[in-house]
Amino acid sequence: MKKFSQKTISRSFLYIRTLEQLIRAGETLVSSKKLADITGLTDVQIRKDISNFGKVGRPRIGYKITELKKILEDFVLQHIVHVSLFGVGNLGSAILKYPGFHQEKVEIVAAFEKDKRKIGKKINGVSIYSVEDAPRVVSKMHTEIGIIAVPEEYAQQVADIIVACGLHGIINFSPVSINVPKDVSVKNIDLAIEFLSLYCEMQL
Amino acid sequence: MKKFSQKTISRSFLYIRTLEQLIRAGETLVSSKKLADITGLTDVQIRKDISNFGKVGRPRIGYKITELKKILEDFVLQHIVHVSLFGVGNLGSAILKYPGFHQEKVEIVAAFEKDKRKIGKKINGVSIYSVEDAPRVVSKMHTEIGIIAVPEEYAQQVADIIVACGLHGIINFSPVSINVPKDVSVKNIDLAIEFLSLYCEMQL
DNA sequence: CCTTGTGAACGGATTCACAGCT
DNA sequence: AGCTGTGAATCCGTTCACAAGG
Known part of the structure; x- marks a missing residue:
């Protein structure tokens, strides 16, 4: 599990939580820019973090929220x-x-x-x-x-x-x-x- | 006040607290090595941090506890x-x-x-x-x-x-x-x- | 010696700049 | 055009190695 930095992992939990908020708000797609606005981080930072987990987003479109959430959870949060x-x-x-x-x-x-x-x-x-x-x-x-x-x-x-x-x-x-x-x-x-x-x- | 990094400042509070412990224990001198043992940091880290505030210690002797405490407080903790x-x-x-x-x-x-x-x-x-x-x-x-x-x-x-x-x-x-x-x-x-x-x- | 203080080397994380895709 | 993904550059903090001093 551990090729990721501690900082990336902490932020990933923040991303997961933010994605859950967006799901509750009825959203299905999100851009790194939008995640950046919500979390107070930069968009590049967020893309860099996510890129650790593979190529998830699509240019011009952004990230599919449920898919991104699933991928983050698979990496950082398998267990209770x-x-x-x-x-x-x-x-x-x-x-x-x-x-x-x-x-x-x-x-x-x-x-x-x-x-x-x-x-x-x-x-x-x-x-x-x-x-x-x-x-x-x-x-x-x-x-x-x-x-x-x-x-x-x-x-x-x-x-x-x-x-x-x-x-x-x-x-x-x-x-x-x-x-x-x-x-x-x-x-x-x-x-x-x-x-x-x-x-x-x-x-x- | 702000030529010091945030990390140095946080650690300085830890040093101040540790020095207070040592004072209560009746100590008057302390080496960076001893502070390192108590705080779990490294001695070089501690000397580097302290060196931000000037030349306080004396080779072969260490730091005078009350003097070091005073100096740290003057830099990071002027006010309540x-x-x-x-x-x-x-x-x-x-x-x-x-x-x-x-x-x-x-x-x-x-x-x-x-x-x-x-x-x-x-x-x-x-x-x-x-x-x-x-x-x-x-x-x-x-x-x-x-x-x-x-x-x-x-x-x-x-x-x-x-x-x-x-x-x-x-x-x-x-x-x-x-x-x-x-x-x-x-x-x-x-x-x-x-x-x-x-x-x-x-x-x- | 033993301990401080510090320039230099190192490592890791962020930011930049841009390639690539749609 | 608008967004992701990423190598390169940069920044920052820690560690190393050693000079200096009682």
């Missing part, structure tokens, strides 16, 4: 991604209730907490387990990715648990760097840094 | 960033309660909602206003950045409101692209795409 959440605090709860996963191929299959009072409950259909049960539950649920949504002082030990569960992908919402083996991919989402660096970017 | 939140649903509430902003120079100064029942309340000390009051409140509060945390169907109209309020920076948590004038910076944080593209990245 199963995610386990660690930490059901404010942020964790919001993630469990986030409505954006259903239409995408993302499914949160389990949540883990230390607080005994939350264990055994369900949020949005997802059961909350004790963090000690993580190895067992994670393997039963065929999870691929773990989310760290615990306070920063616990981030590293949760990361260790996630690694011990055999997962190879981590989304880290805590504002500290975590140490993991080289074969584990980590994506940090640090809200404070996002805000601060956007602010710097504005000062151009 | 004032943020307004639009949408106090699950995600919006979690953002209001997020504990990571206090130690950083980020302050949420106002929240806006359409739901009358929430207006007038406070979450974590932040007052919730009617979205109609946004122009007045935003200018009074000296806000610089707006956060979109509303359902996707309202994202564009909230974006328009934020632009109309005169803000030039937007963090968009909704899974749709928004159209804004060229002088407005937008940072999209799309959870589903983060998960899906991390998953693709893992398949190497």
Whole structure:
């Protein structure tokens, strides 16, 4: 699967979503220019990305939306991604209730907490387990990715648990760097840094 | 201010935070190698970044932590960033309660909602206003950045409101692209795409 | 030595310019 | 004319290799 750059892949998800919007709007054809207007990217960028997947469009016509969507999905989104959440605090709860996963191929299959009072409950259909049960539950649920949504002082030990569960992908919402083996991919989402660096970017 | 790349700036925030950790741990000197170990970056990367800001370190010795922190802050973080939140649903509430902003120079100064029942309340000390009051409140509060945390169907109209309020920076948590004038910076944080593209990245 | 600082080399991604198709 | 597809050129960021300095 991996002759494509990470950036191309991320944008492909954006294309797929945009194509779905267009389908709902009743469109059947779209040009790279139109996709560019909607997504805020450039038309060349979009054609370059799509050209990775073969010759899909037709000159003078554009892309057939359903066909393009199918091709993109075949390359980047064969499976549903199963995610386990660690930490059901404010942020964790919001993630469990986030409505954006259903239409995408993302499914949160389990949540883990230390607080005994939350264990055994369900949020949005997802059961909350004790963090000690993580190895067992994670393997039963065929999870691929773990989310760290615990306070920063616990981030590293949760990361260790996630690694011990055999997962190879981590989304880290805590504002500290975590140490993991080289074969584990980590994506940090640090809200404070996002805000601060956007602010710097504005000062151009 | 802006001869530095966006990436350098983001990493600088990470350095500042790491230096604060080291200060709390009682350290006074640090090498680029040590910073590299903690942050997961390379030592050369760190030295390159720091060299943008002048000659700060001393060969054989390393960097004086307080001095380096001061210099980084002077370049990237002169002011507190004032943020307004639009949408106090699950995600919006979690953002209001997020504990990571206090130690950083980020302050949420106002929240806006359409739901009358929430207006007038406070979450974590932040007052919730009617979205109609946004122009007045935003200018009074000296806000610089707006956060979109509303359902996707309202994202564009909230974006328009934020632009109309005169803000030039937007963090968009909704899974749709928004159209804004060229002088407005937008940072999209799309959870589903983060998960899906991390998953693709893992398949190497 | 050991660590910083940096010009040069490298690599990857975007943009340019245009060929080709209808 | 209007659009896709793409080699070439360019830009940007990272890494390399090494000079300089306590």
